[in-house]
Amino acid sequence: xxxxxxxxxxxxxxxxxxxxxxxxxxxxxxxxxxxxxxxxxxxxxxxxxxxxxxxxxxxxxxxxxxxxxxxxxxxxxxxxxxxxxxxxxxxxxxxxxxxxxxxxxxxxxxxxxxxxxxxxxxxxxxxxxxxxxxxxxxxxxxxxxxxxxxxxxxxxxxxxxxxxxxxxxxxxxxxxxxxxxxxxxxxxxxxxxxxxxxxxxxxxxxxxxxxxxxxxxxxxxxxxxxxxxxxxxxxxxxxxxxxxxxxxxxxxxxxxxxxxxxxxxxxxxxxxxxxxxxxxxxxxxxxxxxxxxxxxxxxxxxxxxxxxxxxxxxxxxxxxxxxxxxxxxxxxxxxxxxxxxxxxxxxxxxxxxxxxxxxxxxxxxxxxxxxxxxxxxxxxxx
Amino acid sequence: xxxxxxxxxxxxxxxxxxxxxxxxxxxxxxxxxxxxxxxxxxxxxxxxxxxxxxxxxxxxxxxxxxxxxxxxxxxxxxxxxxxxxxxxxxxxxxxxxxxxxxxxxxxxxxxxxxxxxxxxxxxxxxxxxxxxxxxxxxxxxxxxxxxxxxxxxxxxxxxxxxxxxxxxxxxxxxxxxxxxxxxxxxxxxxxxxxxxxxxxxxxxxxxxxxxxxxxxxxxxxxxxxxxxxxxxxxxxxxxxxxxxxxxxxxxxxxxxxxxxxxxxxxxxxxxxxxxxxxxxxxxxxxxxxxxxxxxxxxxxxxxxxxxxxxxxxxxxxxxxxxxxxxxxxxxxxxxxxxxxxxxxxxxxxxxxxxxxxxxxxxxxxxxxxxxxxxxxxxxxxx
Numbered sequence: 001x002x003x004x005x006x007x008x009x010x011x012x013x014x015x016x017x018x019x020x021x022x023x024x025x026x027x028x029x030x031x032x033x034x035x036x037x038x039x040x041x042x043x044x045x046x047x048x049x050x051x052x053x054x055x056x057x058x059x060x061x062x063x064x065x066x067x068x069x070x071x072x073x074x075x076x077x078x079x080x081x082x083x084x085x086x087x088x089x090x091x092x093x094x095x096x097x098x099x100x101x102x103x104x105x106x107x108x109x110x111x112x113x114x115x116x117x118x119x120x121x122x123x124x125x126x127x128x129x130x131x132x133x134x135x136x137x138x139x140x141x142x143x144x145x146x147x148x149x150x151x152x153x154x155x156x157x158x159x160x161x162x163x164x165x166x167x168x169x170x171x172x173x174x175x176x177x178x179x180x181x182x183x184x185x186x187x188x189x190x191x192x193x194x195x196x197x198x199x200x201x202x203x204x205x206x207x208x209x210x211x212x213x214x215x216x217x218x219x220x221x222x223x224x225x226x227x228x229x230x231x232x233x234x235x236x237x238x239x240x241x242x243x244x245x246x247x248x249x250x251x252x253x254x255x256x257x258x259x260x261x262x263x264x265x266x267x268x269x270x271x272x273x274x275x276x277x278x279x280x281x282x283x284x285x286x287x288x289x290x291x292x293x294x295x296x297x298x299x300x301x302x303x304x305x306x307x308x309x310x311x312x313x314x315x316x317x318x319x320x321x322x323x324x325x326x327x328x329x330x331x332x333x334x335x336x337x338x339x340x341x342x343x344x345x346x347x348x349x350x351x352x353x354x355x356x357x358x359x360x361x362x363x364x365x366x367x368x369x370x371x372x373x374x375x376x377x378x379x380x381x382x
Numbered sequence: 383x384x385x386x387x388x389x390x391x392x393x394x395x396x397x398x399x400x401x402x403x404x405x406x407x408x409x410x411x412x413x414x415x416x417x418x419x420x421x422x423x424x425x426x427x428x429x430x431x432x433x434x435x436x437x438x439x440x441x442x443x444x445x446x447x448x449x450x451x452x453x454x455x456x457x458x459x460x461x462x463x464x465x466x467x468x469x470x471x472x473x474x475x476x477x478x479x480x481x482x483x484x485x486x487x488x489x490x491x492x493x494x495x496x497x498x499x500x501x502x503x504x505x506x507x508x509x510x511x512x513x514x515x516x517x518x519x520x521x522x523x524x525x526x527x528x529x530x531x532x533x534x535x536x537x538x539x540x541x542x543x544x545x546x547x548x549x550x551x552x553x554x555x556x557x558x559x560x561x562x563x564x565x566x567x568x569x570x571x572x573x574x575x576x577x578x579x580x581x582x583x584x585x586x587x588x589x590x591x592x593x594x595x596x597x598x599x600x601x602x603x604x605x606x607x608x609x610x611x612x613x614x615x616x617x618x619x620x621x622x623x624x625x626x627x628x629x630x631x632x633x634x635x636x637x638x639x640x641x642x643x644x645x646x647x648x649x650x651x652x653x654x655x656x657x658x659x660x661x662x663x664x665x666x667x668x669x670x671x672x673x674x675x676x677x678x679x680x681x682x683x684x685x686x687x688x689x690x691x692x693x694x695x696x697x698x699x700x701x702x703x704x705x706x707x708x709x710x711x712x713x714x715x716x717x718x719x720x721x722x723x724x725x726x727x728x729x730x731x732x733x734x735x736x737x738x739x740x741x742x743x744x745x746x747x748x749x750x751x752x753x754x755x756x757x758x759x760x761x762x763x764x
Contacts, residue, residue: 005393
């Protein structure tokens with residue numbers, strides 16, 4: 001047994017939890033709050049809501065929303081300039097994975113300086129970050145509890161994965177209410193992202209008993225509640241369960257890291273600026289099929305967590321039901337089945353595979369991968 | 383759904399994890415380390431081992447071992463004096479629940495001042511504590527990850543429960559090797575303490591999905607590994623599983639709080655200075671039987687986690703197997719069956735019951751309790 005490490009932020013979870021945002025920042029010593037969000041979240045009303053709580057706590061703030069899906073290096077550099085110009089001493093991120101990853105990257109540069117590219121990889125951060133509070137408005141990314149920030153390198157057309165426990169926010173505030181303003185597509189894509197986190201963290205070479213229970217419980221919740229959550233904006237029980245599933249999957253992958261699905265989807269997302277959850281959902285069945293020989297007995301647990309009846313079946317027969325369950329869920333949610341429908345061309349696959357093989361997430365994939373393996377998977381999913 | 387909060391320290395787990403003690407303290411900015419331990423732990427060799435790592439990290443230290451089981455108010459007051467005299471700026475606790483609870487109480491007074499009695503109850507701590515690293519050498523107390531410190535009030539002959547997230551250590555270092563020096567009695571008593579944490583946190587009114595998965599997993603591990611761990615000092619697999627079980631139960635109860643077993647055993651332990659785990663183990667079946675009507679369906683999950691076969695049984699029939707499983711485990715471990723064997727007299731029960739009813743842990747017990755209920759339970763267990 002190797003030595004393993006485990007960390008989470010302080011977590012505040014529940015209906016109306018968002019009302020604790022001002023008090024939480026105060027508790028961390030904040031007075032001037034740099035608020036990172038985006039236009040979609042603002043138009044859903046959450047930015048206004050959060051600002052009311054900042055006002056009530058007598059906190060000065062600066063609202064910065066110059067961030068796009070798959071947040072980009074130059075956006076982070078502009079963000080940190082705005083942070084210094086404002087004279088911020090704390091960071092609040094409100095939104096999906098992109099807004100929160102951007103908020104964390106701005107926090108990183110705020111005290112460590114330089115360009116975001118310098119911090120790519122594991123543990124290159126030396127100085128403490130400003131206090132960070134994060135409020136997710138989707139149920140999938142898990143960035144509010146993770147030690148990851150994923151930023152696009154626009155010149156190399158790649159994604160950079162930055163991993164450090166300094167990137168774990170101080171406080172994550174998860175309010176299932178915020179999920180009622182997602183449309184069906186965003187609910188499905190982010191929910192499939194959460195499923196991918198749960199499955200890849202469970203199969204990861206760095207999984208531990210502390211992460212495994214959360215990975216499996218997240219799978220159970222997603223298998224039961226993602227469909228109804230995508231079916232209705234107002235199914236409160238389903239939103240609450242998906243918020244919890246995303247949180248548990250987030251804690252799991254932050255500590256156990258991920259695998260080939262994420263390595264491949266990061267790089268494809270960096271190349272074509274595609275929705276992360278959707279790319280994960282397309283790749284997941286192909287990678288799952290390929291990884292099977294690494295851990296058949298774990299696939300059996302996945303099948304059971306996803307609600308398959310394994311009674312009376314052999315280990316191999318029951319474990320293969322994991323793939324069936326994932327495919328059925330993707331089909332019920334109308335997830336596209338091919339990467340070509342998203343704009344990928346066959347002649348891009350070789351370069352893409354090289355980048356994916358170098359992605360940090362590939363190191364914990366349970367099956368050894370060559371460039372040829374990765375390329376073959378991209379081709380199957382094309 | 384109410385708002386719930388969840389927190390853990392940074393956790394370092396595994397064989398040889400103890401070797402990270404110096405580096406961990408350094409990382410927190412420590413230079414002068416106040417080391418709290420006790421004679422039993424020292425004679426097992428762990429104090430010497432830890433001091434080697436402090437020396438290697440060039441940390442000054444002062445070893446303080448004036449702490450007894452059920453740590454006492456005057457010991458804490460002497461401890462904080464020694465801390466100031468030494469000029470400490472960090473606290474390292476190495477030992478069972480008593481040493482670690484004492485280390486946390488000394489840390490509390492080091493920066494907040496006054497007498498320990500002022501902090502009894504929930505959230506009475508205003509100033510940040512010095513950096514704290516804790517290394518448990520038993521698998522049961524969970525204090526290394528909890529927001530609890532339990533200190534005996536020697537004048538009132540009661541135990542004071544102090545709860546605050548400030549009491550959560552910065553880093554918990556859990557090395558299953560340290561369990562190989564426990565004797566059979568300590569292994570059994572502390573293991574039953576861990577089981578009580580798992581069960582009471584699961585039945586607690588403050589349980590959440592984040593705590594429940596750890597409560598149940600801890601029960602599974604304890605039901606499988608506590609017997610072999612008590613049978614042999616050198617069963618590495620069993621020690622590792624019990625270290626993980628104690629950790630998971632500790633995270634669960636720190637966030638979900640406990641119930642009547644702990645409320646009663648705290649006060650009995652305060653009155654007669656008895657081993658906490660042993661008292662818990664005696665009380666657990668009686669309280670479990672009494673609490674049954676509060677949550678029969680949860681008892682079914684407990685029965686399953688404890689390895690009972692519930693196939694084909696009704697919910698009520700299967701849930702009652704929880705009690706059978708707990709009794710059999712206590713019997714296999716030679717846990718005494720009566721409180722009178724530990725020195726309790728019938729005429730002490732009324733005063734004891736009053737104190738137990740006021741214990742903070744009673745507030746989250748799943749069944750309403752009167753003084754008469756508590757007294758009846760003490761009498762049954764007599």
